[in-house]
Amino acid sequence: QQQVRQSPQSLTVWEGETAILNCSYENSAFDYFPWYQQFPGEGPALLISILSVSDKKEDGRFTIFFNKREKKLSLHIADSQPGDSATYFCAASYNTGYQNFYFGKGTSLTVIP
Amino acid sequence: EAAVTQSPRNKVTVTGGNVTLSCRQTNSHNYMYWYRQDTGHGLRLIHYSYGAGNLQIGDVPDGYKATRTTQEDFFLLLELASPSQTSLYFCASSLLGGEDTQYFGPGTRLLVL
Known part of the structure; x- marks a missing residue:
C-alpha cells in the first residue's frame, strides 16, 4: 500500500508562474513532512519541511500548505525559475517506531523559460 | 553540509x-540507508542501520544483503544479481534517524545484463 501519494506525476509551467505539487498520505500518525528536491544526476536533498502542528511553512519562494483533516499537503513554488526544474519528493514520517521516511513517487517539474 | 560518497558510480x-x-559518510551520523530508485516507484528503502554491526530490514530487502562495518561505511551486497535489480541506488545518512534530515550520496547506477 502506497503510504504517500503525489500528483501530478509531471508538471510543466512557464517561468514566473506558480507551480503546485500535491501530496496525500494514508497514516494519520504521520507528523513530519519533508520535501526533497532532486536534480538529474544527483541525490535528493531536503528542500523544506513541515510539522503537522502547522498549516503553512514558507521558505523564500517555496511554501507548504498542510491540511491535517484531509491528510493532504501541497508545495507551491512561486515565480518558478528554469533552475527549479527537478523532481520533487514528498515524504512522511512519525517519531516513533519506523526510523525512516515514506517517500512518494515524485513529481517531475519542468519550468520553461 | 554532510558528505556522503558512493562507489562505484556506474x-x-x-x-x-x-x-x-559502497557508501561512506564522514559526518559521524548514526543512521545509514540504502535505497533504490526506479521510474514509477520513487525511492524504496532496502536496508538501513543505526550503527556499526547493526542492520535493519527495509521495504524491499529481497535479494540484497547489507553490512555496516564501521560508523562511516555501509555496504550493499548483491550476491546473485538479477536483471530486476537494474536500478539507481542511493545511500543516505542521518544523525538521529526518525524525522532527522537524510543526506544522500550521488548514486550508483547498476545494470544487470
Missing part, C-alpha cells in the same frame, strides 16, 4: 554476478 554485471556497492 557498474555493469551479468545475471548471477556478485556486486558490492
Whole structure:
C-alpha cells in the first residue's frame, strides 16, 4: 500500500508562474513532512519541511500548505525559475517506531523559460 | 553540509554476478540507508542501520544483503544479481534517524545484463 501519494506525476509551467505539487498520505500518525528536491544526476536533498502542528511553512519562494483533516499537503513554488526544474519528493514520517521516511513517487517539474 | 560518497558510480554485471556497492559518510551520523530508485516507484528503502554491526530490514530487502562495518561505511551486497535489480541506488545518512534530515550520496547506477 502506497503510504504517500503525489500528483501530478509531471508538471510543466512557464517561468514566473506558480507551480503546485500535491501530496496525500494514508497514516494519520504521520507528523513530519519533508520535501526533497532532486536534480538529474544527483541525490535528493531536503528542500523544506513541515510539522503537522502547522498549516503553512514558507521558505523564500517555496511554501507548504498542510491540511491535517484531509491528510493532504501541497508545495507551491512561486515565480518558478528554469533552475527549479527537478523532481520533487514528498515524504512522511512519525517519531516513533519506523526510523525512516515514506517517500512518494515524485513529481517531475519542468519550468520553461 | 554532510558528505556522503558512493562507489562505484556506474557498474555493469551479468545475471548471477556478485556486486558490492559502497557508501561512506564522514559526518559521524548514526543512521545509514540504502535505497533504490526506479521510474514509477520513487525511492524504496532496502536496508538501513543505526550503527556499526547493526542492520535493519527495509521495504524491499529481497535479494540484497547489507553490512555496516564501521560508523562511516555501509555496504550493499548483491550476491546473485538479477536483471530486476537494474536500478539507481542511493545511500543516505542521518544523525538521529526518525524525522532527522537524510543526506544522500550521488548514486550508483547498476545494470544487470
